Amino acid sequence: MTARQTTDTMPLLRVQNLQTHFLTRFGAVKAVDGVDLELAPGEILGLVGESGSGKSITGFSILGLIDPPGRIVGGSIEFDGRDLLAMKERELRRLRGNDIAVVFQDPSMTLNPVLRVDTQMIEAIQAHETVSSAAARQRARDVLVKVGIPSPDERLRCYPFELSGGMRQRIAIAIALLNRPRLIIADEPTTALDVSIQGQIIHEVRELCRETGTALIWVTHDLAVIAGLADRIAVMYAGRIVETGETDEIIHHPMHPYTRGLIDSVPSGSTRGARLHQIEGMTPSLLELGEGCAFRDRCHRATEQCRETPGVTSLGNTREFRCWHPETGGDQ
C-alpha cells in the first residue's frame, strides 16, 4: 500500500515494499514488513502506531541507521530520485544532516554533554560546507532565533545541562534545520515534553515547514498531537501500514478497526463517566506473526476470512486501507 502524496509533482521520498528484519537467534523479527510511503516536498506526514509497530524502524531505515542484527532485506528507498539503499556509506553521510535531518525523542541523546551548543552547531555546518567559523556561528544564531529561542547569544555559550528539556529539544530541532534539509524525520520529538512546550514546538515546526518547504515525517503514538499538525496520516500495526489518508478523513471516517479503536480510546471530557473504548489484548509478537491480518485476534469484526492477509483497498486518490471488513459506521 502506498501512502500516496496528494499532488502530482515528483515525490521527494518514495519508499517501496520496505522490509527491515532483525535476525535474532529465535528467528527473524519482521519489524517493518512491506511498507510503502510517498512524500511530496513541504508535506507533513504523521506516522502513527504503538510500541513495536515498526514506526521508528521505518524512520531509521530511511536514514540508513539500522544496526545489526537489523537489516533491510527488501524494497527500495528513493530520495529525490536517488536510490538510498545502493549508496555507499560515504555518500549517505553527505546526505544525512544535510538533505535529510533527524530529531530524536530524547534531546539529551542528540546533544553532546561535554560540548557547548555553539561548538556542536558550528561542527554540524562545517561537516557539510566549507564556511568560516564566524559565518557558521552567525547561521547557528539565526536558526536559534527561528525556532523561538530567547537570547540566542547566551544560549550558544551554554552546555546542554544548563538548559531545560524543552530548550534542549528546540536546539535539537535547530540543529536539524541548520543545513536547510529537504526532509526531516522526527521521532516522537514532543513525547517527553510538557503540554505547553509541546504546543510551542508544534507551532514552530509547522511554521518552519510552511516557510522553507521542508517535508516532515512525524513519528508518534499520539493521534491527538498529529491531528493538529499533519497533512496526511499513515497508521502502522505490526510492521505494516494498515490505513493511510488525509488527516481529516482518517480522524472522522476511519476505515480500519484498529484506527477506529485508537481514536476511540483517546480520553477526553466527552468520555467522562463512560468507559473508554478499549482494544482488547496487546500487540502480537512479531516473531510468531503468520499469514493473515495481524490485528485479527484483537478485532471485533474479525471472521474466518481474516486468516488470509488482506490486500490493499483504494478509496479515491489518497485513501487506502488493508482490511476485509472495514468500518462502515460513518461519522464519529
Added chain:
Amino acid sequence: MTEAPILEIRNLSKTFSQPVSLGGRITNLFGGKNRPVNVQAVQDVDITVESGEVVGIVGESGCGKSTVARMLAGISTPSGGSVRWRGKDVAEMTAKEHRAFDLGVQMIFQDPFASLNPRMRIVDIIGEAAVKHGRIRRREQRDYVGSLMEKVGLSSAYIDRFPHQFSGGQRQRIGIARALAVNPNLIICDESVAALDVSIQAQVLNLFMDLRDELDLTYLFISHNLGVVEHISDRVVIMYLGRVVEVAPTDALYGDPNHPYTRLLIDQVPSLEAGKRDYAPIAGELPSPLNPPPGCAFNPRCPWATERCRTERPALREIAPGRLSACHLNDTA
C-alpha cells in the same frame, strides 16, 4: 458536613536544600558568604479530598505535584504544614493509627519497569506486604494473590513469573494489584498511565474506574495529561511552581477556566476534534524554582499581568461555591 474528609492537607510545604560544599565551607572560614541553596518545591498547598472522589492534580514538570504525592505516601517528610486523615492529624497519631494511615494510602508509580523488583516473583511482589502486615496468613498468600491478579485482569497462572516476563501494561496491572493488596482507601496515581500506549492506557483507565466502584476507592490522580485528567476526575487542582493556582469541579474548570494559567494550559491540549488549528503557545518557560519571580509566579508569562501582579502574591480565594483561584484579576472584575 456529616463526615470528615478522607484527606485534608493544609499549608503543606517542602523545601529541598543543598548544603554548602566543602570548598564553600572553607571559603566561609575566610569570610566567604556561601549559604545553603534552598528550593521551595511545594509551598502552602491546601487540598481536601472527600471519600469516594477522584481528584486530579495537573501541572508542568517541576510544579511540585509529585512531591505532594510522595509526602502523602510517606516517601518524603514535609517541611511544614499538616495532613489530616479522616479528621485526625497524622503528626498526632499513635503508632497503631499511623500504621492504618500508611496502609490506607497506597501509590501507583509512573514507570512499571522501575517500580517492580526484578528479582522477586509476582506472588511475593503482590503478597509480601499483606503477609507482613498480618492481613492474611502466609499459607493463604497464593490464593489471595491469585484472586487479586484476576481482579486486575491478569491470569493467575502467571503467579510464579518474574516482572521481565510481562509487558508494560501488564506490569502496571501488577503495580495496581500490589497497591490493592493491603485494602487501601486512597490510591495515589503518579503519572500511572503516562508510559503506556494509547490502547493499553484505555484498558488501565477503565480498570481504575471499575475498581473504584467495586472497592469504594478514592483516587488522587496526578498527571500532566489534561485529557486523561478530564476523563477520570471529579475535581481538578492546578499547580504552578509549587503552589495551587486553581481548584474547581472538572466541568467548570474545562468549560470556564478562571486562572490565566489554566486558560492557556487548556488551549494547549491537542485534541482530535480540533483538527488543523493554530496553537497559541504560552510564551516563555516555567521559571526556575531556585529564583521564583516576585508577586504572582505566573506574571512573566501572563498576557494580562498588571503592576500589582509583579509585586504582590495573590492568595487562593473562593470565587464561586466549590471553586478557588489565586489571581488578582478576580478583584477588578
